[in-house]
Amino acid sequence: MPSAFCAEKLVELHIPGSQVTRLWDGVQDLVNLKKIDLSKCKQLVELPDLSRATNLEEINISDCEVLCQLHPSILSSPALEYLMLYGCKELKSFKGEIRSKSLRRLDFDGCSSLEEFSVSSGQLTSLTFKSSGIRSLGNELCCLTSLEELALSDCRELTELPHNVKALSRLQILTVSGSSSLRSIPELPLSIGEVHVTDCTSLETIFSLKEESFLRRISFMNCMRLDEESRNIIMEDAHLTILKKILLISAENSHLWDSHEFNRRFSCDVCYPGSKVAEWFKCRTTEGASITVEIDEPYNQLLGFCVSCAVSQEFSPYYSVYCEYDLGDGEKYPLGTYYLNELRGRWNTDHVCLWFHPFYDSRIKNNIERCVGRDDHGNTWNKTILFIFTAEGLESRMDDFFIKGCGVSPIYLSDVLHLIPNWN
Incomplete structure (x- = not known):
């Protein structure tokens, strides 16, 4: 000038x-x-x-x-x-005190030389790094007391997350992808609802995802080096989260919610490297894409189904896994779909997918009721239901070659009653 x-x-x-x-x-x-x-x-x-x-x-x-x-x-x-x-x-550096109460988002996509980050703000809700040179965020991250979303994508030099990330009491979504130097995920806050960790090829350990939290999505796609203890943590936390959500659904009369509100509050799905369905599933097989399940408790105590399948690494993550059930009446009914859309390439190993479908509306109950014999007290006559898993492409249904095993766990009222004494 x-x-x-x-x-x-x-x-x-x-x-x-x-x-x-x-x-x-x-x-x-x-x-x-x-x-x-x-x-x-x-x-x-x-x-x-x-x-x-x-x-x-x-x-x-x-x-x-x-x-x-x-x-x-x-x-x-x-x-x-x-x-x-x-x-x-x-x-190379971004430091300072944010005085504005209106600045809610910072986006460092493509700041490939950025190595230092340290800011204080009580209003920032979203922080995104993509293809940056950041190695660590430092313990000052806990000063971002309003942060709801933290995303680090293709930060290949990232070696660790701050150990005090658990202090971010409003953090809901954590996304870490393509960070090939990251070896562990620290303890996360109770507020966490979604954990998306993909293509972190050196990741070995994670802390518990918090049994008190209400997780909606847990994804560790292509994190091949996860140790056995961490994989068990993923499945145990998912199991408890599902039981708690089903109990909450029953308590809140959620048949009154529309499908969008239901999915926002109650959905839960999981994906991680592995070739076998978790052992806590009541019915499971290590071969094939279908399994028969007996309704062995009173029908009126059946709250929903948790379903899982092991998917071959040849299966493109751009596709999805479709589940339907057969009641023996000549019809097949849709149960739900697991969408695999977080990776840009292919899997480098087999993966296990898990999701659950509670009875938040009357369609499934009505279908089963028509075909399941029961007495005046609601007791069933050991009726069996066939569950079938199929891989779906972008335009059409694919062969079940990609399904290496599957499992279904009916969830009854008795499965969740033990949670009530500890319910807050």
């Missing part, structure tokens, strides 16, 4: 894609400035002091490829709502 440039009345500054290397020297009175767009300014090497830009709402410096540092004043505006800096390939 010209040396005599006065920015006192400047409201918006838009010069994207220009050859500008810097804006001005010194400190300008920027009291009216609300927006800055310097995106794709590939020669920009520094930003000016913005400490007087007290009304600044939006800064876009994305794809500024040679910008290697930020002026500490960039986070000082109490009105800041958007800070876009993805694609800043030479940015």
Whole structure:
């Protein structure tokens, strides 16, 4: 800018894609400035002091490829709502105190040289790193007391997560993918609902995912080195979570919820490397894609079905696993589908998938009731149900060659009653 440039009345500054290397020297009175767009300014090497830009709402410096540092004043505006800096390939450090109560999301996608990150904020809810050079986040992460989502994708230098991540009492979603140097997942907070860990090829151990939490999704796709204890933790935590959710469904009359609300609150599915269905399944087989289950308790105490199958590594994760049941009346009824859509390539080993289908509506109950003989007290006559698993492609049903084993566990009222004394 010209040396005599006065920015006192400047409201918006838009010069994207220009050859500008810097804006001005010194400190300008920027009291009216609300927006800055310097995106794709590939020669920009520094930003000016913005400490007087007290009304600044939006800064876009994305794809500024040679910008290697930020002026500490960039986070000082109490009105800041958007800070876009993805694609800043030479940015090495991001530190400071976020004074804004409106800035909720930071996205460091493509900041491949970023090694240091340390901020304090009580309002930030989403933090995303993709293809960055970050090695660790530091224990200062616990200062982000409102954080709900943490995502680290293709951060190949990432060696650890902060041990105090459990202090993030509002964290709901943790995503870690392609971090080939990460070896363990620390203890997570009770608030956690989804854990997506994929292609972490050095991951060996995880801590319990917390029996008090209400997990909706647990995925450890292509984490081949998980030790046996960690795999047992995954399945034990999933089992307890499913039982608790079924008890909650029964207590809340959830047949009144629509399908979207039901899936948001009560769904739970699991995927991890393995070739056998968990031993706690009441009916399971290590061969074939179908299994017969007996209804051996009073029908009116049946609350739902937990289903699982082992899927061959040749099966593309872009596809899905479909389950249906046959009551012997000449019809096959859909039970549910497990969608496998978290990987961009193929599996490098066999995987076990698990999900559950509670009776949150009357369709399955009505189907079974028509075919299951029972007396006036609701006792069944040992009726059998055939469950069939099938691989589905993008356009059509595929052969069951990919299903290496399956299991079904009917969930009865007696299975969840023991949880009531400890229910909070």
